[in-house]
Amino acid sequence: MYVRIFAAVWLIVCAFLAVVAWGFQAPFSYDPVGPRAYPLLLLCLMATAALWLIYKPGDGPDLPISWPLARKVVLCVLALVAYAVLFEPLGFVVSTTLVGFSMGLLFMGRPLPSLVSGVLMGVLLYGLFDYLLDVPLPLGVLGILEN
Known part of the structure; x- marks a missing residue:
């Protein structure tokens, strides 16, 4: 149903x-x-x-929808909305790091591995898109490192 x-x-x-x-x-x-x-x-x-x-x-x-599952779904959607809102001002690397870290914590990950995977995801995906695929992504607050 x-x-x-x-x-x-x-x-x-x-x-x-x-x-x-x-x-x-x-x-x-x-x-x-x-x-x-x-x-x-x-x-x-x-x-x-x-x-x-x-x-x-x-x-x-x-199976009935449980409240813990509904809470996780709502928090996941809110994290993705925050990602879309913060993408331009913070830049790809920082916003991807934040959403990767928050998703790791949301799905019961430990803080340090969640942070490391978020940082790696942000940096490596930026390198993939910007350097290998020639898709320009916003740097946001890290724009001072560009030159």
């Missing part, structure tokens, strides 16, 4: 986001397929998975 409700809501959200993504336009052409192909592809895959869950939700028993 809960799986089908979740899948139906997920399908509605995918449809709404597909309408939003359809309007993506780039002011200059840097990619032959444009900026809307990747989000539309992901939304199509998510909508297909939602339709599958509506059609065949699984054999297991329906």
Whole structure:
């Protein structure tokens, strides 16, 4: 029951986001397929998975949603919203480090390994995107280290 409700809501959200993504336009052409192909592809895959869950939700028993699980989901969504808000002002490395650290703690990780993995994730992903893939990312507060 809960799986089908979740899948139906997920399908509605995918449809709404597909309408939003359809309007993506780039002011200059840097990619032959444009900026809307990747989000539309992901939304199509998510909508297909939602339709599958509506059609065949699984054999297991329906488990009620527990308060600790709901709390984790809400905190996870809040962390991702904070990531989106802080991405430009703090920069990619710092905001990714913070969200990696907070997710590690949220899923019962110890503080030091969560911090180390957050820092490594921020720095290594920045190197991957900026240097190997030529995708410019904001440095934010670390912009003073650029030159």
